[in-house]
Ligand SMILES: O=C(O)CCC(=O)c1ccccc1C(=O)O
């Protein structure tokens with residue numbers, strides 16, 4: 357592919373309103389925008405999905421920058437990349453650091469598709485020209501404020517309402533949503549690992565509300581207790597934090613640890629691995645949906661492309677730009693085309709332009725790396 361240089365830009369994009377989970381409270385997204393240039397001047401874009409602090413997983417924006425600079429960019433420059441699938445093969449000797457790997461890999465996918473003049477969605481084998489999407493709502497200071505947000509997003513047509521829960525903020529908000537909006541609302545809860553099997557009585561109470569699923573109720577590194585829990589409740593368990601690879605997905609399915617998997621490109625180390633997980637789940641009749649890490653428009657575009665694959669049958673967390681930002685860094689911004697539906701762009705690669713003036717407005721640090729092998 358003749359990759360000539362890589363540019364890293366660190367941005368801090370303020371969120372419209374704070375996003376709280378059982379792990380952390382975020383007021384802005386601190387991330388790295390990576391641009392990969394080939395010899396013809398074409399450019400592919402990727403975005404780091406790690407958070408600023410290591411509460412969701414072990415990575416942070418700083419560790420992603422470090423891994424890119426010290427190991428991943430040199431490895432990319434050192435090898436001949438014929439196809440984006442080669443990138444993760446080159447990175448395989450490096451353990452973990454999936455979000456760092458995915459940052460660069462996603463940019464190579466975009467560049468590759470631009471070189472071929474095709475959209476990322478079509479190159480991945482996606483067949484949809486629009487996708488159903490949902491919204492993930494953080495823990496709100498009060499149940500009333502939460503109900504207000506649910507009301508707003510239902511009015512915007514979002515096809516899945518996901519609410520964050522934690523011990524002490526679980527049964528009451530779910531009951532309040534059911535009481536106010538009824539049993540037909542496609543509703544799910546995400547615990548971000550806040551419970552253990554000792555809390556089985558509470559989870560059994562949650563089991564009464566006909567939730568679409570409960571996401572990652574138990575430990576971030578567990579599959580055994582999730583399998584035990586799944587035998588005790590009707591509500592499907594969806595794994596997020598526990599799944600880092602296609603092998604993890606296979607094992608979780610074999611163990612009965614979940615009935616649904618949330619695929620996040622960053623968490624699993626890139627698009628090539630995300631597609632493998634999709635394929636395994638499809639074969640085993642495990643539906644998947646695309647999770648999110650509060651990405652800017654660049655990561656969002658990758659998520660949209662991935663979601664066009666056929667086994668993404670449940671609406672994901674890829675909401676419109678205006679659910680997160682006053683101003684996104686892509687043009688056009690990601691907007692709902694119809695209520696709860698995003699249109700898949702048809703242009704080459706991710707199909708969105710980057711608004712450089714907006715990028716520069718939120719830029720905090722920048723560095724360029726040149727491939728000395730290419731002259
Ligand atoms: O809207 C999104 O991007 C999804 C937000 C979300 O749920 C989330 C955001 C940050 C960290 C973890 C999670 C999660 O899915 O667990």
Ligand SMILES: [Mg+2]
Pocket residue numbers: 546548571572596597618647
């Ligand atoms: Mg989650």
